[in-house]
Amino acid sequence: MTEQALNNRLYQTKGQRFTCEELIAIELEYGVSNWSDEINRRLGKVSFAVPNENETDLVELSQLQLQELAERGILFAKLNEFLSDGVLTQEEQDVLHKLLHKSQQTTAKAIEVAIAIHKQ
Template sequence: MALRNAYLAMCRAFPGGAEAMAAAIGMPSAAALNNRMYEVKGQRVHVDTALAMQAASRTTLFAEAIARESGGTFVALPHIDEEIDNDELLKKFSQIVEQSGRLARVHTDAIEDGHLDEVEEAALRKVAATIHQRVEELLAVTVRVYGKKSEDGDGR
């Protein structure tokens, strides 16, 4: 069900909706795309089609759905165009510390009554996902600044 929701959301995110998405990814019609999304008569959206939909919609919805289905969290890595230095690394560390403090506050509030409800769990997961993303960003920036340089001068 999560995958279908991702497919539908990618169509909504694409200008022109499902009809335009179908044309953009080479499907003959929106009906053909819908048949795959709703698995009519055993049809399915193939991974390469889902990736094409994701690229066309300029989202990460398919990757996020796959991560959730796999019991994980999708973390988008930053696209780094500008020069990066130690100040940027310090900023990333500060964001991690700040979010860790936020997690501690949310956690304390959530378990104060000895019970964790769905809203409290969602709040904890949201802060945790932010921390995961910040750690991955820190690593990406660190590799960019200090990683082994390739022949063309770029990081790894």
């Protein structure tokens, strides 16, 4: 879907909803995953990009593992902060769920890269 086609579609819909195919096309065209991430979050699932085995190496794996630890650190720091009063509000729960999904995505990506690098 070109930018002009997207603009035409936005004009035609005038506030109506996009189809799933159109949302997927937008994500592919612009390299974003907002819609699919939200769908997965609502379903309690996690998605991640499967790495290209020809483009991965131990340096990338190391960087992904550091990123994974950083994401988990952010999650647990927020959890610790939110539990300080002994009660989790709905807003705090939403933040924790988003951080959890982000952490799980990072973990899954690091594992997929490790598999791709070390498979026979």
